[in-house]
Amino acid sequence: AQSVSQHNHHVILSEAASLELGCNYSYGGTVNLFWYVQYPGQHLQLLLKYFSGDPLVKGIKGFEAEFIKSKFSFNLRKPSVQWSDTAEYFCAVTSGSSNTGKLIFGQGTTLQVKP
């Protein structure tokens, strides 16, 4: 069965620090990969997605993620975080060959950015 693992449950950074959140998935076939973000009091929003092509994808608010197929990873990065990036981040995967679109989520990483 597919699964997604996020390495860090709670990350605390100071403003301007660099961010990398780890995400690994288990699935042998073609996958589509997503990062969703949930700001305090708001609903889940799509941050970025990978379907095919360039493994380095750029999302909103300066975030990017790199798909490394050999490592089954899709880590999220941002060179300089801001206080407004405080949120919960979820990595998710769907089977690329599936016609259901079922998202499998990781357990989430809570990011706290100190001003």
Added chain:
Amino acid sequence: EAGVAQSPRYKIIEKRQSVAFWCNPISGHATLYWYQQILGQGPKLLIQFQNNGVVDDSQLPKDRFSAERLKGVDSTLKIQPAKLEDSAVYLCASSSGGGGSLWQYFGPGTRLTVL
């Protein structure tokens, strides 16, 4: 465009009572999903509809949970009778198709507390 609407936003019930949640997806979106998010975990798919037909309900506890999507638009999710472990946020999401390449738009969720 209007987002995914859900109601109520919060619900507190006693165990063994019944409860129902309502979702109105983005206009024109054929696919509707219900997820359960327990505190500290990522969302888990309960059921997926394509128009008014069920695509995947493999993780829906059918002895107590039921869902319907009459006319292929709005949907309701019901729990009867509720258990303490049903305390969670229930998220509704929609997408324009059912394939794994399409991303999902999430509603604000309904936070259920079972006492």
